[in-house]
Amino acid sequence: MSKRRKRTKKRYDGRKPNELRPLKIESGVLPNADGSAYIEMGRNKVLVGVFGPREMHPKRFSKPDMATLRCRYRMAPFSVDPRRSPAPSRRDNEISMVMRYALEPAVFLDRYPRSAIDVYAEILEADGGTRTACINAATVALVDAGIPMRDLVASCAAGKMDDQLILDLGDYEDKEGQADVPVAYMPKLDKITLLQMDGILPMDEFEECVNLAIEGCNQIYEMQKEALKKKYGIADEQEEE
Amino acid sequence: MSSKYGVVSRLKKKKITEVIASGKRMDGRSLEDYRDIQLRTGVLEKSEGSAEVFLGKTRVLVGVKVGTGTPFEDTPDKGVLMCNAEFSPIAHPSFEPGPPDENAIELARVVDRGLRSAEILDFEKLCLIPGKVVYMVHVDVHVLNYDGNLIDSSALAAIAALKTTKHKVYKVKDGEIELTDKKVELTVRKEPIAVTMLKIGNSLVVDPSADEEDIMDTRLTITVDEEGNICTIQKTGSEGLTQEELKIMMKMASDKSEMMRKKLSETK
Amino acid sequence: MSATFENRSLVVPGDVLYEGRIRTGDNTFRTQGKVYATRIGLVNYNRNMVSVIALEAGFNPLSGDLVIGDVIDIELGKWIVDIDADTPANLNLPDAIDAPYRSNIVMPEILDVGDTVVAKIVDMDRRRTPILSILGRGLGKVTEGFTVRLTPSKIPRLIGKKGSMVNMILKETGCNIVIGQNGRILIHGQNREQEVIAISVIEKIEREAHISGLTNRVQEYLRNLKVEKDE
Numbered sequence: 001m002s003k004r005r006k007r008t009k010k011r012y013d014g015r016k017p018n019e020l021r022p023l024k025i026e027s028g029v030l031p032n033a034d035g036s037a038y039i040e041m042g043r044n045k046v047l048v049g050v051f052g053p054r055e056m057h058p059k060r061f062s063k064p065d066m067a068t069l070r071c072r073y074r075m076a077p078f079s080v081d082p083r084r085s086p087a088p089s090r091r092d093n094e095i096s097m098v099m100r101y102a103l104e105p106a107v108f109l110d111r112y113p114r115s116a117i118d119v120y121a122e123i124l125e126a127d128g129g130t131r132t133a134c135i136n137a138a139t140v141a142l143v144d145a146g147i148p149m150r151d152l153v154a155s156c157a158a159g160k161m162d163d164q165l166i167l168d169l170g171d172y173e174d175k176e177g178q179a180d181v182p183v184a185y186m187p188k189l190d191k192i193t194l195l196q197m198d199g200i201l202p203m204d205e206f207e208e209c210v211n212l213a214i215e216g217c218n219q220i221y222e223m224q225k226e227a228l229k230k231k232y233g234i235a236d237e238q239e240e241e
Numbered sequence: 242m243s244s245k246y247g248v249v250s251r252l253k254k255k256k257i258t259e260v261i262a263s264g265k266r267m268d269g270r271s272l273e274d275y276r277d278i279q280l281r282t283g284v285l286e287k288s289e290g291s292a293e294v295f296l297g298k299t300r301v302l303v304g305v306k307v308g309t310g311t312p313f314e315d316t317p318d319k320g321v322l323m324c325n326a327e328f329s330p331i332a333h334p335s336f337e338p339g340p341p342d343e344n345a346i347e348l349a350r351v352v353d354r355g356l357r358s359a360e361i362l363d364f365e366k367l368c369l370i371p372g373k374v375v376y377m378v379h380v381d382v383h384v385l386n387y388d389g390n391l392i393d394s395s396a397l398a399a400i401a402a403l404k405t406t407k408h409k410v411y412k413v414k415d416g417e418i419e420l421t422d423k424k425v426e427l428t429v430r431k432e433p434i435a436v437t438m439l440k441i442g443n444s445l446v447v448d449p450s451a452d453e454e455d456i457m458d459t460r461l462t463i464t465v466d467e468e469g470n471i472c473t474i475q476k477t478g479s480e481g482l483t484q485e486e487l488k489i490m491m492k493m494a495s496d497k498s499e500m501m502r503k504k505l506s507e508t509k
Numbered sequence: 510m511s512a513t514f515e516n517r518s519l520v521v522p523g524d525v526l527y528e529g530r531i532r533t534g535d536n537t538f539r540t541q542g543k544v545y546a547t548r549i550g551l552v553n554y555n556r557n558m559v560s561v562i563a564l565e566a567g568f569n570p571l572s573g574d575l576v577i578g579d580v581i582d583i584e585l586g587k588w589i590v591d592i593d594a595d596t597p598a599n600l601n602l603p604d605a606i607d608a609p610y611r612s613n614i615v616m617p618e619i620l621d622v623g624d625t626v627v628a629k630i631v632d633m634d635r636r637r638t639p640i641l642s643i644l645g646r647g648l649g650k651v652t653e654g655f656t657v658r659l660t661p662s663k664i665p666r667l668i669g670k671k672g673s674m675v676n677m678i679l680k681e682t683g684c685n686i687v688i689g690q691n692g693r694i695l696i697h698g699q700n701r702e703q704e705v706i707a708i709s710v711i712e713k714i715e716r717e718a719h720i721s722g723l724t725n726r727v728q729e730y731l732r733n734l735k736v737e738k739d740e
Contacts, residue, residue, distance in 0.1 A: 030331055030332075030385070030386055031298050031386055031388070032298075032331075032332060032333045032334060032386055032387065032388070033331055033334075034334075034567065035565070036331070043286055043287070045285070047331060047385060048331070049329075049330070049331025049332075051330075051334050052595070053567060053595035054245075054334075054595060055595070055596055055597060067595075072330070072338050074329075074338075076302075076304065076327070076381065076383050077304065077306070077325065077327075077379065077381040078285060078287070078288040078291070078304025078305070078306050078379075078381050078383075079285075079287065079304075080287065081287050081306075082306070082308050083306035083308060083379050083381075086325065086327050086381070087340070106522075108538075108547065112595045113636070113637060114596065114636065115595040115596060118330070120329065120330045120331045120338065122329050122331055122383070122385070124285065124302065124383070125285050125286065125287055125288075126287075127287075143521060143522055143548070143549050143565070144549075144565055145565065145567070146548055146549075146563060146565035146566035146567050146660075146662070147567075148522070148536065148547035148548055149522035149523070149547060149548075150522065150523070150538065150540075150545070150547070151522060151523035151545070152521065152522060152523045186523070187523070188523040188524075188525065188545065189523075189540075221523075225521050225524075228521050228549055229519050229521065229549075232519055232564065232719050233720075244579075245591065246581040246582075246591055246597075248579060248580075248581045248591075248622055248623055249623055250579050250623055250625055250656075251621075251623040251624055251625070252624075252625045252651055252654065252655055252656065253655060253656075254623075256654075256655040260701065263701070265701070269705065
């Protein structure tokens, strides 16, 4: 009886199929924002600032019973090669919208009727998976801003390249691969809040991709928690009064 | 505008004016001191050149991209330099998302004039096929945190980024351009440095903070090159300046540009 | 049925604080039999109740709060005051001057845009807009001093147990200090030196509010400054 050994192919940067790119998250980096975070996911560099809850203008767009979460995804002209125009593209608008849908379920919006919570993501350098990097940083920034949340939202993409299912696609894999499935997930509540797909996959592989992405989200979740706690060092046991 | 709603607190204005009249600033600096300057180059991997400046809490990031494109009609054999500035809404609660407003446009144009008047680039060297293809040098200023004096910090980051720019080389073959595998450093011939000063009451202060800019009477930026030539001047604000005050400011610009040029040479 | 953390541990949203029956306090929510944190802070298990002392939170206006704010607009019969809440507050004319209505009242002469006031939140209207009053002792337009900011959830540390912290600062610096629950603090010293010391203490509290022994550290800090000054 011969054992069929699954041969894993080396990825463009030498990673294993289920390996995340190096990840670094810092919270509270912008002095003027109510909350902020900086993330490096591989070569992606994203800075997120959160303002609010604050008065919403124009007032007529505000909701009477809950806050409005406004997300803005913008790429700096020097973030890609070749240089891109600073003006927003249709892709920027779509990503801003899915970011909002990914984060909304986690935020207690009904606590702040008629207000706005603004999440501004600036992509300083892009290398595939910027929307997942944004969501990861935005979550940390929202917590840093003291906005009440049900859970953290972690985000990661899985996909297929060279007939192999892979985790956390880099720019090369995004462009040359067969499928790209970005996912955002609230681990404690076990809820998927972002799900998109680019490419083509048979159903069973798609399911595997989602599972793989969730595994990635769980790993990132731990790093988000660490980043938030790091700002305070290790909290002491007793509080003196 | 350092207040959220665009309203300047009377109390703040009174306090700052008092403290400045006594010869010091709210953060303890003298009227002639710059805040702490941190300068780092090569911070972006995908840009041909980059630099980040922290001036006190003000933070700007400049990326330089070098590509190819069509020259302007009136200068068919010259490369192109373009400066752009974006005020990111993360920089301050009063910054609204949208296209550059008059302040962002002013920033881009003042930085641009400083670089251009100093003739830092040999534009003829940046020509590939006259009338058809030239090198395009894009300097993009991205404001990440605003606490006053965006001009000096952006100009410093711009020149630092340009000086450390390395770009791909194209060669001309059969009337078309072809990418080679060579890379070359961008030749930057001069080091223009911007120095911004405010007039508040009867005092002149250098390197204004956001609060100081809120209550200023008028603001003057003087850009100086290493030979002591003035490359550009910009006056903003509704009050006037006396010739005596102008003289003092010119001397200040000379002194402070020396200090910042030293900072530039320490980083590389 | 158990506490899942040690008392006073640092928790973040999504952390399960308790499984089972228990009273839920600030910054927590219960779903499917478990109690979670909604903000980053220190978990507090106390007398059959679990809560989180938030390290980051905006100002949540409540009736009775003393606040410090800036007038940002004037409308018919009221001033709009920014108190760093999710919505600006209203200060109606009858809550600003204790006098019968006169038809020739010029509102900017009483309070103008850009003025700072010390006020009390007397009510929240139907739409959760805070309603202010500046009638009362210690309330009104501010004419001297300047304000600094502290994260609202750290204000209790600035006050200290029975005012111990703020009284220490008052004694050591000689500054007049008015503390707004909304995270704005009014300082007026006899000289700039004193004011600078008071500001540095507040900045220290901002950085170290979550680390125990704060009152002692601040005492030490003020003592060292005094020694430096006498040298």
